Amino acid sequence: MPIHLYPMNAPDVNSTPKSIYPEAVATARFLRLIDGRPGLLFVENHSGNRHCCAWDGELVYDPLGAIGEIEDLKMPIIECWVLI
Numbered sequence: 001m002p003i004h005l006y007p008m009n010a011p012d013v014n015s016t017p018k019s020i021y022p023e024a025v026a027t028a029r030f031l032r033l034i035d036g037r038p039g040l041l042f043v044e045n046h047s048g049n050r051h052c053c054a055w056d057g058e059l060v061y062d063p064l065g066a067i068g069e070i071e072d073l074k075m076p077i078i079e080c081w082v083l084i
Contacts, residue, residue, distance in 0.1 A: 004079045005030045030077070031070070039082035043075035055080060 006026050008017035021029060034041075036057040045051040053073075054061040061067050070077075 001084055002079050002081050003030060003033050005077045030080070034080045034082055037082040037084075039080050041070075041080045042078045043073065044078055045075055050078065051075060 006019045006023075007021070009020050010017040019026060034055065034057070038057050039055050041053045041055040041060060043051050043053065051062075053063065055070070058069075059067055060070055060073055
């Protein structure tokens, strides 16, 4: 199931979607929901494309070789597909 960092909503198809939560609330919510739950973390790389990393519930494993904490991730997070 996907968990979006900034869930969006729009009243109709012609409206621009807006974030449901303020940034600080959205970030805290996202981290709480994925904590301890392994999945696939989707980020936006430097060229604007999606990039996928493994998430074991504690650390991020980038297929390019980096392993670290989510707070140290240099690319913006889009969503996490957690395993249930």
